[in-house]
Amino acid sequence: MLIAGNWKLFKGPHEARRFAIEIRHLPTRAAGVEIVVCPPFVSIEAAVQGLGEGSDVRVYAQNVHWELEGAFTGEVSAPMLIEVGATGTIVGHSERRQYFGETDDTVRLRAEAALEAGLHVIACVGETEAQREADQTEDVLARQVAVLPVHERLVIAYEPVWAIGTGKTATPETAQEAHAFIKSLHETRVLYGGSVKPENAKVLLAQKDVDGALVGGGCLDALSFEAICLAAAEV
Numbered sequence: 764m765l766i767a768g769n770w771k772l773f774k775g776p777h778e779a780r781r782f783a784i785e786i787r788h789l790p791t792r793a794a795g796v797e798i799v800v801c802p803p804f805v806s807i808e809a810a811v812q813g814l815g816e817g818s819d820v821r822v823y824a825q826n827v828h829w830e831l832e833g834a835f836t837g838e839v840s841a842p843m844l845i846e847v848g849a850t851g852t853i854v855g856h857s858e859r860r861q862y863f864g865e866t867d868d869t870v871r872l873r874a875e876a877a878l879e880a881g882l883h884v885i886a887c888v889g890e891t892e893a894q895r896e897a898d899q900t901e902d903v904l905a906r907q908v909a910v911l912p913v914h915e916r917l918v919i920a921y922e923p924v925w926a927i928g929t930g931k932t933a934t935p936e937t938a939q940e941a942h943a944f945i946k947s948l949h950e951t952r953v954l955y956g957g958s959v960k961p962e963n964a965k966v967l968l969a970q971k972d973v974d975g976a977l978v979g980g981g982c983l984d985a986l987s988f989e990a991i992c993l994a995a996a997e998v
């Protein structure tokens with residue numbers, strides 16, 4: 764079971780360090796759960812330092828560029844992430860697809876570069892509300908999954924766009940159905956993302972093909988994040 768907290772555009776270095784100190788021993792209480800936090804780029808190093816050497820909590824980035832270096836203003840490369848202590852990265856988050864022009868092609872390039880550099884990857888896929896209503900969910904998922912490499916360090920996060928940050932959660936049955944479909948296309952673990960909270964984590968994580976969660980809003984408060992990780996340990 765893997766629980767990853769996506770901090771989005773929250774927590775600068777100071778807050779990141781404080782939060783990391785609070786959760787550094789969480790893995791000993793949430794036995795068997797891999798725990799990951801994904802701070803903004805500038806807070807990665809502070810989170811790593813706050814966790815300290817003995818912690819099993821891992822720090823991933825929220826994005827990565829595919830080139831190692833060059834004239835790419837505003838981008839960060841995999842070796843740079845490794846230098847500050849990140850061991851993985853999210854790619855293809857729906858907010859990147861919606862607001863920053865991310866395409867299936869750029870998601871593929873980012874995933875490939877991250878894997879090549881030795882990073883772990885959480886690759887996000889998911890349909891919008893309009894696509895679900897038009898009965899296009901499977902087509903969209905198939906297209907997004909098709910570009911992703913099969914690799915032991917890559918997991919997919921199924922994040923229906925209509926459930927992200929909206930408080931609307933997929934029913935456990937809807938999540939299970941989408942996860943089973945993704946697994947029929949790609950040999951991988953599949954995390955669920957979309958308004959996961961301490962109150963709904965257990966029932967979602969109990970689904971047969973749900974192998975963990977990518978959590979946004981529910982991971983920003985240490986007690987809430989801990990409760991989700993502890994729920995995962997009980998499943």
Ligand code: PEP
Nearest residue numbers: 927928956957958979980
């Ligand atoms: C996310 O950011 O990946 C996410 C699932 O957000 P939330 O939990 O807030 O819906």
